[in-house]
Amino acid sequence: MINNSPWGILTGIRPVKIAAKLINEGKTDEETVKYFMDTYNASEKKARLALRIAKTEKPFADNLYENGVSLYIGIPFCPSRCLYCSFVTNGAGKNSKLMEPYIKCLKKEIKYVSEILKSNQNVIETVYIGGGTPTTLSASLLNELLEGLYTEFDLSRIKEFTVEAGRPDTIDEEKLNVIRSFGIDRISINPQSMNDEILKIAGRPHTAQDIREAVKLARKCGFKFINMDVIAGLPGETLEMFKNTISEVEKLSPENTTVHTMSIKRSSRLNENLEKYTLTDDETTGNMVEFAAEYMDKCGKHPYYLYRQKNMLGNLENVGYAKDGFDSLYNIYIMEEIQTIISLGSGGVTKTVDKETDRIERIFNVKEPKDYIERLDEMLKRKDVLRGLKL
Numbered sequence: 369m370i371n372n373s374p375w376g377i378l379t380g381i382r383p384v385k386i387a388a389k390l391i392n393e394g395k396t397d398e399e400t401v402k403y404f405m406d407t408y409n410a411s412e413k414k415a416r417l418a419l420r421i422a423k424t425e426k427p428f429a430d431n432l433y434e435n436g437v438s439l440y441i442g443i444p445f446c447p448s449r450c451l452y453c454s455f456v457t458n459g460a461g462k463n464s465k466l467m468e469p470y471i472k473c474l475k476k477e478i479k480y481v482s483e484i485l486k487s488n489q490n491v492i493e494t495v496y497i498g499g500g501t502p503t504t505l506s507a508s509l510l511n512e513l514l515e516g517l518y519t520e521f522d523l524s525r526i527k528e529f530t531v532e533a534g535r536p537d538t539i540d541e542e543k544l545n546v547i548r549s550f551g552i553d554r555i556s557i558n559p560q561s562m563n564d565e566i567l568k569i570a571g572r573p574h575t576a577q578d579i580r581e582a583v584k585l586a587r588k589c590g591f592k593f594i595n596m597d598v599i600a601g602l603p604g605e606t607l608e609m610f611k612n613t614i615s616e617v618e619k620l621s622p623e624n625t626t627v628h629t630m631s632i633k634r635s636s637r638l639n640e641n642l643e644k645y646t647l648t649d650d651e652t653t654g655n656m657v658e659f660a661a662e663y664m665d666k667c668g669k670h671p672y673y674l675y676r677q678k679n680m681l682g683n684l685e686n687v688g689y690a691k692d693g694f695d696s697l698y699n700i701y702i703m704e705e706i707q708t709i710i711s712l713g714s715g716g717v718t719k720t721v722d723k724e725t726d727r728i729e730r731i732f733n734v735k736e737p738k739d740y741i742e743r744l745d746e747m748l749k750r751k752d753v754l755r756g757l758k759l
């Protein structure tokens with residue numbers, strides 16, 4: 369069987385889940401690697417990567433709370449839309465008048481779900497506020513949202529609370545202080561590239577310097593855990609430029625670096641105008657991913673979670689790297705589907721995981737914030753299936 373793809377014929381987005389299953393069945397390292405190579409024609413390197421990450425994740429997977437759940441809160445607003453993004457919202461300009469009613473509705477969903485979780489005696493293990501870009505909200509709306517979460521849910525046993533700040537053009541000291549005032553010290557600030565001309569092509573209205581300043585500000589405000597996302601294979605970015613991105617990011621010493629591979633999303637502006645852009649070839653993208661892996665190793669970071677998406681350049685993967693002791697639990701739980709994650713807000717997909725049968729059920733919220741506001745009662749009713757659920 370000839371297949372030059374690094375993952376062979378493996379099409380799933382969760383290779384680590386396969387490795388974890390084999391480990392739990394008692395397979396040795398060599399048997400697991402051989403399984404990937406024989407079954408999927410995956411390269412030995414990728415097979416060993418999946419195995420290494422599965423072994424890193426195992427202690428976390430083995431130490432979940434009994435009856436624990438995690439929460440995802442979706443904030444579907446961004447100040448503008450990046451070139452490669454297929455996210456539903458089209459920029460805060462058009463949607464800013466929806467923010468206030470959206471937060472009001474979200475608080476109702478928070479209250480509704482909190483009552484269900486209390487009667488189920490669920491313990492909340494991690495919370496992740498993502499989007500979109502949650503810091504697109506004003507400081508007062510952020511405060512209202514966080515207050516709602518802390519009032520309604522018992523968050524006394526949470527192991528981790530993360531707020532995605534994403535774009536530096538949404539970050540200011542007032543918002544960071546609001547987040548910190550709730551004791552939250554994990555944040556994500558995402559450069560994607562540290563080359564200004566590439567940021568411009570990618571439709572990101574900020575510079576590399578803005579990123580440096582946002583990270584500095586976050587440190588000053590007391591954030592102890594910063595994740596930074598980069599993308600290998602952005603249109604126009606050469607290998608040399610990507611190397612610059614990685615070294616500039618690591619100069620800022622983030623506790624986590626997530627290296628994504630460019631994926632061409634169907635409804636992105638990039639896909640709609642493909643002829644206007646120079647895409648990175650598969651080999652160069654592979655070299656970028658390789659370079660990042662080696663660089664992270666030199667910086668003392670280990671790969672701790674991995675997933676794949678459709679239409680990725682070079683059929684590669686996204687990998688999160690962490691300094692020791694800074695692995696993000698939420699990312700592990702969601703990617704390996706080892707815990708029920710309840711998603712609130714528009715676009716949220718709740719996944720309930722029955723640990724005994726491994727059965728996964730999904731509850732969908734509508735995608736558009738406008739529909740979410742109009743159909744809130746229906747979204748609440750959909751959550752009724754969580755009542756009495758044994759997790």
Ligand code: SF4
Binds near residue numbers: 450453535
């Ligand atoms: S910041 Fe993220 S969610 Fe928002 S438009 Fe850009 S890629 Fe999409």
